[in-house]
Amino acid sequence: VLTNLQGDIVSDLCAGLVGGLGFAPSANIGDHISIFEAVHGTAPDIAGKNIANPTALLLSGLAMLRHVGLTENAAVIENALLYTLENGVHTGDFGDKTKPAVNTTEFADAIIANFGKQPQVGAKPIIANMPGTPAPFKLVQNSMMVSKETEAEMIVGVDMFIESSEQPEVIAHKCQRHGGVKFNLINISNRGTQVWPTGSVYTNLVNQYNVRFESIDGSALNQQDVIGLYVSLSGNFKICSLELLNMWGDKKAYSLAQGQ
Structure with missing residues (x-):
């Protein structure tokens, strides 16, 4: 079960x-x-x-x-x-x-x-029917399951998924201008493979990158900080989606990128 x-x-x-x-x-x-x-x-x-x-x-x-x-x-x-x-x-x-x-x-x-006939092996006992219909249970509102986290949640970065046909070094140069005083550009990957700050010229790329920004000195961020970065970055790139990087207490709630 x-x-x-x-x-x-x-x-x-x-x-x-x-x-x-x-x-x-x-x-x-x-x-x-x-x-x-x-x-x-x-x-x-x-x-x-x-x-x-x-x-x-x-x-x-x-x-x-x-x-x-x-x-x-x-x-x-x-x-x-x-x-x-x-x-x-x-x-x-x-x-x-x-x-x-x-x-x-x-x-x-x-x-x-063959109704009414008995097999030689595994015959099921005939037990009288006991039909029952449970009383209808009417819900007043939708049920809600809530995660109970004992540790404090903190946003420490964001993965921005951008579309671009430019080379990794060009993308990194543009992204670094948008970090401001709260974000550091940490890593750029393409199809899960790191292409910046180090990478191989033999890596076959597609026109979608994952650009990882983390907060300077691991300080806490809020959603307005992330939205501000989104607005700034959108001046250079089409942003497909984003994923917040969270901490639960002292534990990372996200996967480290290749090379981290």
Whole structure:
């Protein structure tokens, strides 16, 4: 049981342990909405061909039935599925290759024909349905999660992403004129590779640079300082975006550039 992002990653990795994506169901249980779906997604390359393995989608549906309390219905369907698999009925993506594969419709019809039958292995107990619908919970306002940082936040610099087809030395010369009394030009990089104050003439460049300014002597800055630098720098360059460089207490909340 994992959060949504990690659940997506692990469900893809674990699919290989259960015979492939065609057998991997998933369930996302939320506070207000739950989603049950096959891990494999839409599979557009076989759409409309009637050859897909519906097992993962069926198992996801069984999880949904159990979630809403229809345990008896879920057990009957799952036992029929297991009985069908024990008898060697399979789609083209799995099973005994010496036996002819069936299409999606034929596979589903075989499962339906086996309702009420018990597999030899892994039969699910028939537990009476206990359907339940939770009382609707109406939110008055949007929920809000707030980070609780115990250390004081301080702005100590900014990365300016600029567009230019000029060489690094030319860009550095122009940028240094805009630092004023609060900013030092520290580093210029292109596609993550440092090109100033040192760099290689063999580095292949694109017309977008990351220009890093840091405060003089590590003193605290404010957003007005950063905006002032932005306005000044925009006289020479198109600025695509910027990223503040923050400190949390004595810890840098940003990555050091190459060469720092």
